[in-house]
Amino acid sequence: MPVLLKLRRIAPYAIILALSGYLYDLALHFDYQKVPGRIGPDAWPRIILVLLMAICAYQVLRLALQRKTGEVEGVLQSLEEEAAPSLVHPETEHPWLAWAGIALTFGYLLAFERVGFFSASFVYLFLLMLVGGYRRVLTALGIALAASLAFMFVFMKIVYVSLPLGRGPFLDVSIGVMKVLGIH
Amino acid sequence: MIEILGNLGLGFVHVLAPANVTALLIGLVVGMLVAILPGLTLVMGVVLVLPFTYGMALLPSIIMLTAMYVSGTYGGAFTSILFRIPGEPLDVPLLWDGYTMGRKGAPAKALGWTLYAALWGGLLTATAMVLLAHPFARFALTFDAPEYFSVILFGLTSVVALAGTSMTNALISLFVGLLLSTVGVDEIYGVQRFTFGVPVLADGIKYVTIMVGAYGLGEVLGRLEQGFQSRPVKRSADGIKTELPTLSEVWKVRSAFARSSLIGVLLGIVPGAGATITSFVSYGAERQYGKRKALLGTGIPEGIVAPQIASTASVGGHMVPLLTLGIPGSGATAIILGAFLLHGVQPGPQLFTDPKSAALVYAIFASLFLSVLGMCAMGYFWIRSLVKVMDAPEAVVSAFVVLFCVIGAFSERNNLYDVWMIVIFGIVGYLFDRFRFPIAPLVLGAILGPEAETSFTTSMISHRNDWAGAFFGRPISCVLMILTIAALGFPLIRHVLRLGRAWRAG
Structure with a gap:
């Protein structure tokens, strides 16, 4: 795969990964009174951000290493692509x-x-x-x-x-x- | 049962009030038009109508949106069969047998089969909705915070697992949606999160702006990128009438009717399996199990009734989890949920316990029956007039769509901030589409995020941070969590097995 194309494919995941990292850092510094034994307002966003970062990091690595592992498809992806390729991948793009x-x-x-x-x-x-x-x-x-x-x-x-x-x-x-x- | 029938009867009386009938008719016509126009998708159409419901009462608003949803599953059949132009992705399977039957000289008969299928699928789904909603609601009344969290999580993950795209991209889209819902002041602690010192962000990001931006403006930008169809479609439907099949002809394809009805209703209940998915799955089932599977694609009735019944039947299926649990299973039901919330009503089992809101629910049920009858009558008598909207060039239609988005956003609070948010989410929607991230998980995440967070936090606090005890120590919650793991695990296992097969084959 040409380097430029590879970078183009990696870019969205890398951007989301970087943004998630920044937001995670912000979440660590939410200003609130901690109650021992109780989760705070940062817990939920941090869980989401960790999962988001993990998936993005996986995608970046997968695309960067160009492993032939393919993509985990949603159950109906192949069905839709078989049925209407033009709807899934339009021919012309401007x-x-x-x-x-x-x-x-x-x-x-x-x-x-x-x-x-x-x-x-x-x-x-x-x-x-x-x-x-x-x-x-x-x-x-x-x-x-x-x-x-x-x-x-x-x-x-x-x-x-x-x-x-x-x-x-x-x-x-x-x-x-x-x-x-x-x-x- | 008698009580249900009595309530349904009262529901019909409510729906027949002039304001409700008007809303129903408008919904049917707009739904049909949206489904016919190739540049407009059904979900986009429902989103554009949403701002008009701000000033309306709740019942006509929901009646209008539901009528749009149901007629949108039928309108596109005409353009698929007559002109080989699917108005919606869900109409694609109709090209294979519907259009072929038309080319063989029987377009009127193909339209007749579609009408029967829509009528059967619609009435069946309305009946199933009436029968299933009460047991569902009674069951949901036993839910506590952990069960709520588990059911929301299951709903969201099944949307991801069924996504017609990469599962990792669907998960990213879902997490972005959930994250957007955390912007603003936290409900439990009152802490500002991700507001960046911008005062308007303290109120949070309204999911309506995300929906209108991503589905409305985002889709227009996506179509613009593919190059609008600048010339109107010059084809004529003049002289074409609908020819209904005889009862003996219908009897011959009874197994296709039964199979697709079951698929439509059952898949409809599963969050994530929208009308498009049920339509494809039903056609696929016919290809696998149908008596005349070898003839599919040559213009046989089974190839028409299977996708049409399933897509129309899925509507009622989607409405059941929406009304009983407050969980939308598709883009269109997410918008209907939005309409409920805008009117200060949270759908859920409580709707069925309070007599006043139960009357509302039964009026919605009754409106679905009337919508099905209305759309079939409209399809039979007015379709030649309705397909004339295809003469409108896509560039013109899309310009109107954008203006609707802008004014719709502005009119809620007379605030340009909302309009800017729509443009931002329009760009996000366009970029998501361009890089093949699905929009539905983003929108559902943004809508269900607050409810998911509240039930998660409450469960954790009440179980002293013991997540295993909270979510796996209670039977209903445990079953739902296992289903969630299965929903996420199935595509992964399938992928690993495929890799294994490919590796063995060298």
Whole structure:
């Protein structure tokens, strides 16, 4: 197995192992009054963390030593893989698309209060559809507009959720939309 | 028995109230749509509806979610049989015989077999639920903290053992979920744990944000990575009607009906064996024990009824441990448990002892009967209209899903913190999926973690830290612990035996 691929396979377990070690150390220092003969609030998290570290360490060693011991499978793994390999291992993968989606979502949340729900959702929905491969720009714009209006109407007028209206010019836009939708 | 029937009758009266009927109809339609749309999974759909139940009363909320769950096991059959597109993984076995029967010129008949199977499986599971719930609850009333801990542990480990993935990854996912449930102020000592000085973390991490993030946003990101289907599916179901098989035809496949009914209900009760698993296992049993096993895959009715009956029959099976022990056995029942907890009700044997909550339970039972009848009627009369939703491009549907997740999280407390948590758990869900860590153990661990910790700590304190005495010194707890060890040990032994065989074969 190439070194890079091996490292890539080991990485998730190594990261969880390191994080568990750090959390275990934190659990050792929980601030509470110890009662002799009674387990404290650190006992349960420490048990979980020890088990987690043990499994991760096993996986790291197994993958690092590249022993041909294989993986302990859940009872139904082979059944599912035989039945629908495409569902278990999809053929095409474009991780950058997922990360673009994550970046867009981060941007949306950062703009949520400043720009207001309506404007932020309109832009976000439109861009997410484009990132998702939908190429009918005008239709996407129409859908994004209709969806933002519909969500605003349902949640502000019917469910009574106080959605952010934004600041400055965006506030004016939100208030204008609310007037159009009959939200007071 | 008379008492049960009387309570069930009252349950029907409760369900027929306008608000409950409306919730039931909405649940059926949304469940069908979610099952038909390839970009949406059933669990994701139930998660997205959950925030809408915040403002509703408990009974219509549970009726709606249960109706979604049951109709979701049926809706995907249509797209599998007609277009060879399984709406859900549980519909995959229907491709082999259902779609083949359709290609041989009998799609209407294939739909008819599915309808019969769903109707039979659904009514059977509802009946089994009514009959099994009371004895289960009575038995659960004898439980003390050690038994509770053991039963939770057994539930969690069977989810791991049955996982359709690496068992080590499933265990890691479970432990991460359990660990997330420890964040915040400890219930017994009042100590802050893993809060990192962040005030909002003192309240803990809400399992709803984990569920909505991992199942909702996480799945959208996963689908995005695989490239959305950007063009709508241009296929037509026009002119296709459901043709019901005759009773003599049904009689010929009675053993398939009996086998799959048994598998569906029994596997449904085991935590972890969701509708997908029961559907595959039932098809597998037919392949092994069926009278016409050699013809499976060529479009015979047994290949349609076996997976369909089992997946629909598993619903009631899942509801039994949920209502009597408070232990969800699948992703969808975990969300239904979430709805109970959001309304301040903890499912468990006490639900059956208090007359007011017993009425609620029987109304839920009654709603399952009506849901089954409703979904079959819907499948018979409206399916051509419902499959039209497949014209919606996946990119558009997914954009809506994300917006639902965001607003759903925001609307509970008008707090952006919850939305950020959803995004974080969406990324966690996506990464878990990418590195083949299953999501269900994470979610179940997060939900059942507090209960597991409380019963473990209480048992240890009351038994003066003697864990062997607490968990192995009491008969029920001991049996459950042995079952837990067996559930974890079986895949391990199977693995070692396989290695041995491979080694002997050189």
